[in-house]
Amino acid sequence: MDKxxxxxxxxxxxxxxxxxxxxxxxxxxxxxxxxAETAVSTAETETEKETEKETAAETETQTEAETETQTEAETETAAETEKETETETETETETETETETEMENAFYSMELxxxxxxxxxxxxxxxxxxxxxxxxxxLHVLHKDIEGNVHEGELICNKRIAVDLLEILQELYExxxxxxxxxxxxxxxxxxxxSAADNNSSSFNFRFVSYTTHISKHGYGLAIDINPLYxxxxxxxxxxxxxxxANGVPYLxxxxxxxxxxxxxxLCCRLFLEHGFNWGGDWENSKDYQHFEMPxxxxxxxxxx
Numbered sequence: 001m002d003k004x005x006x007x008x009x010x011x012x013x014x015x016x017x018x019x020x021x022x023x024x025x026x027x028x029x030x031x032x033x034x035x036a037e038t039a040v041s042t043a044e045t046e047t048e049k050e051t052e053k054e055t056a057a058e059t060e061t062q063t064e065a066e067t068e069t070q071t072e073a074e075t076e077t078a079a080e081t082e083k084e085t086e087t088e089t090e091t092e093t094e095t096e097t098e099t100e101t102e103m104e105n106a107f108y109s110m111e112l113x114x115x116x117x118x119x120x121x122x123x124x125x126x127x128x129x130x131x132x133x134x135x136x137x138x139l140h141v142l143h144k145d146i147e148g149n150v151h152e153g154e155l156i157c158n159k160r161i162a163v164d165l166l167e168i169l170q171e172l173y174e175x176x177x178x179x180x181x182x183x184x185x186x187x188x189x190x191x192x193x194x195s196a197a198d199n200n201s202s203s204f205n206f207r208f209v210s211y212t213t214h215i216s217k218h219g220y221g222l223a224i225d226i227n228p229l230y231x232x233x234x235x236x237x238x239x240x241x242x243x244x245x246a247n248g249v250p251y252l253x254x255x256x257x258x259x260x261x262x263x264x265x266x267l268c269c270r271l272f273l274e275h276g277f278n279w280g281g282d283w284e285n286s287k288d289y290q291h292f293e294m295p296x297x298x299x300x301x302x303x304x305x
Contacts, residue, residue, distance in 0.1 A: 106152075107170045109137045109162045120156065120204075123190040129206040129219075130303070136204060136221055137162040141169045143179040146259045153182030157203040158221030160302060161294060164275040165203070165224065177267050178260060180227060192218075196290070197245035199229035199260065210244065211237060220303060223293035226268060230260035231289035233280070254289070262289055 112133050117125070125133075139155040139162060157165055172179065185202040188194040195202055204221035208214060210233070217223035225231075232248030234241060243249050251258060262268055262281065269279055272292040280288025 103170060106142045107140070107166050107173075109139050109159075109166060112136055112138055112156070116156075119184065120186050120190075123186040124156065124184070124205040126190075126206045130215070131158070131206065131220055135159055135302075139165060139169075141166065141182065142173050143169065143182055144173060144176055145180050146178040148176065151182070153179070153201075154184055155182060155201075155203045155224070156184060156221065157224065158302075160298070161222060161224075164277075168271045168275060171271060172268060175267055178227075180260060193245055196225065196228035196232075197247050199227055201226045201228070210235070210242070217293040217299060220299060222299055222302075223291060225290040226262060226292070227260040228290040230258060231262045231281075233286065233288040233290065235286035 112120075116138055117133060135158055136156055137159045139157060141153045141155070143151055143153045145151065153169075155165065169179075179201055181198065181200040183195075183200055183202070185192065185195045185200070185205045188198070188200065190205055190207075192205060192207060201224065202218075203224040204218060205216075206219040207216050208219070209216045218225075229245060229248050230251045232251055233244040234252055236242070243252065251261070254261070254263070264279065264281060269281070269292075272279065276294070276298075277292040278295055280286075280291030280293070
């Protein structure tokens with residue numbers, strides 16, 4: 001029998017004894033009655049204390065159980081969150097890797113194989129070309145037109161600028177910078193006027209600077225024209241204005257707004273300047289808004305003769 005039950009039992013016996021004495025005409029008086037009442041009161045107090053202790057213990061046990069359950073739930077939630085985060089990170093990493101792989105497959109350079117040599121021989125690579133095939137590189141890229149349509153593009157350039165062009169053209173592509181066409185100039189029989197009139201962007205084409213006997217930097221593959229129709233070349237010749245391509249006349253007014261226009265502060269121009277190219281739009285005696293080239297010092301260091 002536990003202490004609480006014993007106290008209750010004692011109270012019951014004591015109460016019964018008092019009642020018995022009173023029924024017999026014997027009334028406990030003075031100290032006896034007070035002692036009995038005190039004993040009863042003490043027993044009740046003890047009982048209440050024991051009840052409070054048991055209630056407190058039960059409450060503490062329940063609180064501990066609830067806390068433990070909550071802790072376990074929080075632990076499980078944290079574990080699930082961590083797992084979800086790890087999964088999301090892995091997914092993002094896989095996506096980034098896939099994107100990088102796709103870009104590597106889309107933007108690349110290669111030496112000219114026999115098939116490529118046959119495509120350009122007698123066209124952009126003329127019989128008197130002074131640049132060996134070994135100095136040229138074929139580039140495969142992606143580009144978007146003004147409507148956001150994706151196209152495959154190809155260029156042939158000097159190996160000296162191959163990496164620069166890949167980096168520039170990839171950044172232009174990723175930023176939705178519009179380039180309408182990018183085909184080998186040989187598809188136009190290497191006629192620069194025909195290629196430019198069709199707004200075709202190109203690089204290597206062995207030829208001479210207009211109205212001079214100097215080899216163009218395109219002839220070395222060290223220059224590139226971007227969206228040439230909307231960014232024409234112009235110069236005063238014998239008092240008359242020359243424009244190339246001829247159908248680029250409507251785009252000589254650089255204050256007007258029209259698609260594919262290159263300005264000094266746009267992304268295209270900024271990227272080429274950052275990679276060490278000069279822009280024809282900065283020239284004083286003529287303007288060639290389509291044109292980006294390596295400085296003459298680079299040409300001379302590669303081809304001193």
